[in-house]
């Protein structure tokens with residue numbers, strides 16, 4: 126990770142077979158992200174945002190080109206190493222269905238720490254802290270069905286950051302939320318980014334999110350159409 | 361171990377479905393243990409009774425003797441070899457002379473086997489002492505089944521007929537001195553016991569026997585072992601040793617054949633329970649594919665997720681074992697202690713007595729639990745292994761499987 130580069134892609138291509146034809150979801154995407162960035166992929170539906178996040182998150186592999194994430198080459202990563210990289214260093218937040226349904230909020234946040242084999246006392250402290258960051262310490266024993274959409278997303282954020290990962294990947298984290306909840310969540314993430322230096326990479330077409338971004342990358346039809354650094358809330 | 365904790369958490373979370381499956385499986389569980397316990401109980405009971413009343417530590421057979429062919433009896437007798445004679449004198453063997461004959465209860469002919477045995481013997485549990493403690497000229501001992509079939513009671517006189525060594529018919533009147541209760545039909549049905557020396561005398565076969573039953577525990581240690589296994593063993597002299605294993609094998613087969621229908625029912629029950637587990641797993645893998653994607657995103661490998669799902673399925677069997685223990689445990693303990701009666705048990709064809717005591721042993725229960733766990737794990741794994749082919753991105757998007 127020289128010069129604090131946490132993600133770099135070079136001529137990344139991802140093709141999908143759809144019936145007999147081939148669909149190119151990512152077309153030679155070359156991008157670099159440094160530690161501590163608060164960046165977003167924006168673009169219309171089908172432009173390749175999720176596809177790119179999946180590859181960066183080592184859940185998918187490129188068809189050609191390279192992606193280096195936290196010093197590991199995604200295209201040649203073994204499943205076991207990829208799993209270990211994700212469990213140690215990458216936090217995910219998804220658009221919907223973010224929480225493990227039969228677990229309480231506490232257990233959901235605890236899960237990544239269990240995978241890391243952390244001791245009970247260490248887990249308790251970290252989970253409690255994380256729930257406090259997102260303002261849900263009093264809902265620790267609630268199950269996902271007892272939480273509102275915004276609360277669920279905040280639990281998901283707590284789960285993504287509880288292990289202090291290098292990188293948080295958030296795929297449309299506010300798509301189902303109202304303005305107030307969206308702002309709460311984004312403010313939480315901004316302060317985590319600020320306090321812990323965690324790199325955040327979003328995908329979104331939500332104006333509310335875009336206003337918070339310090340870097341906005343526009344994807345159109347699988348290509349990087351624009352890449353601008355901006356001061357948040359500039360509009 | 362984390363995976364085990366997760367599996368238990370998931371099952372707890374799944375609630376009712378888990379318990380329904382566990383209950384179904386627990387029925388199969390209890391049924392298997394019940395069936396096996398009955399089978400083992402029957403076997404043990406029948407073996408114990410047959411050992412006590414008939415086989416003891418094994419039998420030396422005259423080489424012509426075949427219990428399934430009465431025609432062999434005519435020639436199946438010879439003088440008891442001295443080595444067995446001395447065992448008998450020491451109270452460790454009981455020579456038995458078997459000759460075909462008839463009795464005439466109420467004037468009607470009834471073919472029987474006349475069996476001569478030393479009244480003083482202690483090798484088998486037949487109450488032969490009654491044949492000695494009497495002043496009757498020809499005392500007879502019969503079993504309760506024979507008594508019922510012939511209408512004979514203690515004190516009744518009955519004509520006994522046989523053919524002597526030369527093939528000539530001869531007859532005498534005897535008197536029933538005792539009717540014995542035994543669950544072992546093969547020392548009862550169609551048989552009349554009388555003092556050995558008298559039968560030898562009447563048949564003109566002095567000092568002869570058809571078979572010699574030896575005491576239990578003989579043939580294993582010390583002097584007895586030498587006697588039975590040395591060159592002086594009368595195997596070569598027309599006598600062959602039949603050990604208890606050999607003598608009991610027919611009995612075991614019979615018990616197994618009587619209980620096979622029952623076993624099939626248990627297999628079917630078990631298969632149904634397995635089908636329920638399989639179905640649950642299949643549904644689970646499909647419905648929970650987003651969750652599977654999330655588990656992988658959170659840092660589990662697909663192999664770990666497969667183990668998790670397999671374990672979830674397999675744990676049903678542990679829950680089932682616990683459930684089964686709760687509701688069937690007290691019943692098993694009660695039946696182990698008190699036994700129970702099955703209508704028509706007497707006609708099963710092997711010795712059971714009037715109560716059946718099933719053998720629900722710790723080994724049986726533990727063994728069944730392990731077996732069911734392994735089978736359940738396998739059945740749970742079959743649908744779970746599809747996760748290996750599931751792409752995490754597809755799973756997260758709710759596609760696939």
Ligand SMILES: Nc1ncnc2c1ncn2[C@@H]1O[C@H](COP(=O)(O)OP(=O)(O)OP(=O)(O)O)[C@@H](O)[C@H]1O
Nearest residue numbers: 141142143148150169170171172173174175176177
């Ligand atoms: N597994 C797949 N098989 C076939 N085509 C796929 C697959 N995944 C994505 N695609 C296609 O690739 C293109 C990019 O999809 P992607 O999900 O990355 O878009 P997106 O920018 O995230 O869109 P949205 O804003 O709707 O989430 C789309 O045309 C999509 O249909």
Ligand SMILES: [Mg+2]
Nearest residue numbers: 174175176296
């Ligand atoms: Mg998307």
